[in-house]
Amino acid sequence: MASQPPALTSAQTRAYEAFDQLATMVAVVHREGSCLFANAAFEHVLGLSRRSVLRGSLFDWFVDAQIVRDTVDAVARNDFATSRFEGLLRRPAQLHSDPLPVHVIVNQIDRPDQVLVELVEIEQQTRMDREERALGQAAANKELIRNLAHEIKNPLGGIRGAAQLLEMEVESRALTEYTQVIIQEADRLQALVDRLLAPHRKPHVVSDVNIHEVCERVRALILAEFPRGLTVRRDYDTSIPEFRGDREQLIQAVLNIAHNAAQALTERIAQGDAVITLRTRIARQVTLGKQRYRLALDLHIEDNGPGIPESIRDRIFYPLVSGRDGGSGLGLTLAQTFVQQHQGVIECASEPGQTIFKIVIPLP
Secondary structure (H helix, E strand, O other): OOOOOOOOOHHHHHHHHHHHHEOOEEEEEEOOOEEEEEOHHHHHHHOOOHHHHHHOEHHHHEOOHHHHHHHHHHHHOOOOOEEEEEEEEOOOOOOOOOOEEEEEEEEEOOOOOEEEEEEEEHHHHHHHHHHHHHHHHHHHHHHHHHHHHHHHHHHHHHHHHHHHHHHHHOOOHHHHHHHHHHHHHHHHHHHHHHHHHHHHOOOOOOEEEOHHHHHHHHHHHHHHHOOOOEEEEEEOOOOOOOEEEOHHHHHHHHHHHHHHHHHHOHHHHHHOOEEEEEEEEEEEEEEEOOEEEEEEEEEEEEEOOOOOOHHHHHHOOOOOOOOOOOOOOOHHHHHHHHHHOOOOEEEEEEEOOEEEEEEEEEOO
């Protein structure tokens, strides 16, 4: 009869508890399959308590157990330092669900006959890659905007100053009107430059934020601008706790999205059936970037407008991209930046008749 694999010491268990902070599933496994440690993400995905997980065998949770068995054995024998493959993970607590496609990574550790197994949901991996690309693009956008804004700002001040000096020298009222046009347009461009540079400034006031106060402020502002023909519905989960953040930044982010929605609803406003919905929920066990959070705010700004044109749908967060004539194309870029400064993400799904912007921010 096979001997019982040695249990982990208290010190080893405490060391492995750091894996509970990871978004991916991690387990320490004996070469015969018994699970010696499993992190919180592993428990959550399997739908089992940690005690139940530790009583089971890793091999029993896979559709093709043989490839898992062979790989674990080979890594434990030091045939390979690490090995990767794709598998299908069974979820015992969800009897009627399909197996979960996962990337499986088996690594050596400094314990005889034991290996470290990491499982990454393929859908999660795709989402993480998408978020990383979005963060990289946002960083490139911000650098481009910053450089562009500074290039504009320096000569702009000179143009305005020269126009003011010229205005003092000329006596013709007609020419004075021309210099006033130059000064006013320079001021307008200066305001645009200030908006371009705004995301690079750190939050001024970090305090406890109630997301529903943010939503109510946005709702009041939108209804003040569009008093007829537009309904702004509330669908709040009032149990959502406060979190640390910059209230004004979040108001601006939500307002930019809601204002874009209202402007896209022009025809429906004229008909009297335009609707924007502000919906808040708590999301659990959310992965943002490469970190897993126990709780997160899930805020939706939804409208029943014509949808975002397909030609720009993949580029709506890029600077200077707008689906509306006369739009600056900065509102969503600023909204994305402000949300990212709160360690959150912003996504969009749009089709004719419905557009949903989803903001997810980790909660304490």
